Amino acid sequence: MNNRxxxxxxxxxxxxxxxxxxxxxxxxxxxxxxxxxxxxxxAHQVFHFSEADLLxxxxxxxxxxxxxxxxxxxxxxxxxxxxxxxxxxxTRIEIHSLDDYTYTVPVTDADHYGAxxxxxxxxxxxxxxxxxxxxxIYPRDAFPELVGASADSKFVWQIKSLIVK
Numbered sequence: 001m002n003n004r005x006x007x008x009x010x011x012x013x014x015x016x017x018x019x020x021x022x023x024x025x026x027x028x029x030x031x032x033x034x035x036x037x038x039x040x041x042x043a044h045q046v047f048h049f050s051e052a053d054l055l056x057x058x059x060x061x062x063x064x065x066x067x068x069x070x071x072x073x074x075x076x077x078x079x080x081x082x083x084x085x086x087x088x089x090x091t092r093i094e095i096h097s098l099d100d101y102t103y104t105v106p107v108t109d110a111d112h113y114g115a116x117x118x119x120x121x122x123x124x125x126x127x128x129x130x131x132x133x134x135x136x137i138y139p140r141d142a143f144p145e146l147v148g149a150s151a152d153s154k155f156v157w158q159i160k161s162l163i164v165k
Contacts, residue, residue: 028054028119028133030082034094034164037087047086057081060116064141067152074118074137080110082117083164090164095136098128098158105136105154107164113138113146117159131157 028051033039039047057077065071083093094104109115118135119126126132135157140146146154 027051028125030054030117030134030159031161032082032086032088032164033161035088035090036164037089038085049082049085054117054119057085060114062114062116062118062137062139064137064139066137066140066155068131068155069121071141072122074116074135075120076116076118076134076137078110079115079117079136082162083107083110086164088164092165094163094165095156095159096161096163097156098160101156101158103153103156104165109138109154113143126157128158134159 030049031046032049033044033046036047039045041048054077058081059075060078061073061075063071063073079093088107091107092104093107093110094102096102105115115136115138118137119133121130121135126135136155136159138146138151138154140151140155145151
């Protein structure tokens with residue numbers, strides 16, 4: 001048996017498994033920093049929401065379509081509840097994603113639209129390969145101004161952190 005060939009196969013299998021796992025699962029967590037009154041990691045001036053923390057917040061659902069999905073039911077905490085939990089005092093929220101996309105939305109979107117940070121779509125946990133682990137969802141079908149290319153930018157997926165400014 002050629003060790004080089006078997007070692008190559010084994011390496012390929014390990015890399016394929018790792019790629020599949022990372023595409024499917026990402027920890028459900030969210031870091032919030034910036035103009036916030038409460039932190040749970042004062043050394044880094046951040047409030048880190050663990051999976052348990054996010055799931056402990058009241059869950060809300062929005063049934064809507066997006067440019068990338070058919071009409072679906074998205075579930076997660078209200079963006080406003082996350083901002084209240086950290087004592088946010090800013091006027092804008094800079095949203096950062098796992099793929100280094102950044103977009104800024106006004107804090108007023110939280111109450112005006114009832115936007116949620118969804119972790120679930122149609123009863124299934126969002127995966128990185130399907131907009132997860134967290135996806136900012138607006139009730140697009142209920143507000144005409146949320147339809148179109150400029151509004152699409154607000155629907156940030158693969159969220160990892162928020163910076164309140």
